[in-house]
Amino acid sequence: MTTPHTPPTSTPMSNPISTPISTPITADLLRGALDLERTAHGVLPHRLPARARAQNTDGQLAMAESQPSGVRLVLRTRATAVELDTLPTKRVYAGAPPRPDGVYDLLVDGHLTRQASATGGNTLTIDMTAGSAEHRPGTVGTLRFTGLPERLKDVEIWLPHNETTELVALRTDAPVEPVPDRGRKVWLHHGSSISHGSDAASPTTTWPARAASLGGVDLINLGFGGGALLDPFTARALRDTPADLISVKIGINVVNADLMRLRAFGPAVHGFLDTVREGHPTTPLLVVSPILCPIHEDTPGPSAPDFAGMSEGRLRFQAMGDPADRASGKLTLGVIRDELARIVERRAADDPHLSYLDGRDLYGEADYAELPLPDELHPDAATHRRIGERFADRAFAATGPFGTGD
Structure with missing residues (x-):
């Protein structure tokens, strides 16, 4: 995985895929998560299994393990356009300037090719002085990555490491399949x-x-x-x-x-x-x-x-x-x-x-x-x-x- 200094960005304002192919987001398309929770919107990757979450009483750990650091969608496809609907939970700290939105990194065959952020989403307002938090529901946002190479390739979408992210829908302009085991440790x-x-x-x-x-x-x-x-x-x-x-x-x-x-x-x-x-x-x-x-x-x-x-x-x-x-x-x-x-x-x-x-x-x-x-x-x-x-x-x-x- 190499990192160009200024990868192109993709925004939700790009034109939608004209004839999209929808693919269910399942565990075989994800790396780095230990569990997938079904939600009202889609699936929520977790970095602790359900049994561990049931034994945890700490709100800080519950928030941290649901933030998908190292979790990525991994696809093999000829698609030149990929759309991902997500419902992020964005943190706001009372009395502080707004935090930047979480970043999604898209890699093609291991090379960082696009970056994007999702609009909308839930809001978690944290008051560190009072020790309180307020959750407000929001709307699903769409990320669009276009202009990808028209050849068979491995595409990875790394989810924001610091933003809880529900995965709602995946659409492409060509079929996708899981990436076979590459023999890596x-x-x-x-x-x-x-x-x-x-x-x-x-x-x-x-x-x-x-x-x-x-x-x-x-x-x-x-x-x-x-x-x-x-x-x-x-x-x-x-x-x-x-x-x-x-x-x-x-x-x-x-x-x-x-x-x-x-x-x-x-x-x-x-x-x-x-x-x-x-x-x-x-x-x-x-x-x-x-x-x-x-x-x-x-x-x-x-x-x-x-x-x-x-x-x-x-x-x-x-x-x-x-x-x-x-x-x-x-x-x-x-x-x-x-x-x-x-x-x-x-x-x-x-x-x-x-x-x-x-x-x-x-x-x-x-x-x-x-x-x-x-x-x-x-x-x-x-x-x-x-x-x-x-x-x-x-x-x-x-x-x-x-x-x-x-």
Whole structure:
């Protein structure tokens, strides 16, 4: 998957297909989703299975797992025009400027060819100061991609990584069929909002999507904004999902939620890894610690937003904990990295397919000086690209944990 600097855009104002062929949107046309929920409008891709969703009581995780980061429609067709009806749910933050619409990336034979955004949609208004949210229903929008090459080709439509998206209808000017198995390895990744893709420019430029492209693998991204909290139902989802390579990026959410103390963290990590290993006893498994985040390197959580610049579109986070509380077991990123390295070293004595990667190798002090975290927690678009490229260099190299060993 290559990324031109300025891919052409497609808009809903293009002329509709004159004699469209409608194709039901089914699981065999989708990659990256673990479940499809039937809705009143169509289907809603989920990145957690129904059993896990039934055990979750956190509204933030429910929203995050329904945002289709890494989920894409994959078609083989001679069509020169593709129409997709969708019902997005767009987030609005009270007191803040409007957020940009989610981006759809269309790839032809692995090359980014068009980008578009959907109009209409539901609206979810979130008031961070009051801790409330209001959902308002909206209308279905239509994306039209035209002028595609008139030959047999593989077409991928990557859904917005940060916008819940119901898929309503698919129309083309030539028949479509599922793409046969291309023999690529499947990489299953779990992490926080950084893995989810917060502040990436588009769905194919989140750091996991970029790394998967460079590594030549098929991505299943279970990165959940605010949701990498060692939940047992997430571990079971990883356990039960077929994969050739697995990585788990652990730490920042545990700190910024102030979720647990060191006494609980170690056993929770062991239990999470034990569950994954029940389904994947010899699959290469890479544990990745947090990237550099100066506000929490030595200061425990929780994190709290500073709303001072919200009306100008500036939101920054601050650490509310006391560094002295580390003595009583409160967690910082430094403490978590030490504990993860210790756990992996101990387990690797009996698990030769288990590896550890220090997140600061992906983004460290020199990177922060050059590309600081705009809100003190999340990387920007350029940093996503850098993290993805570095992960690919370290993980997918021949001698890396996901390499061939040659």
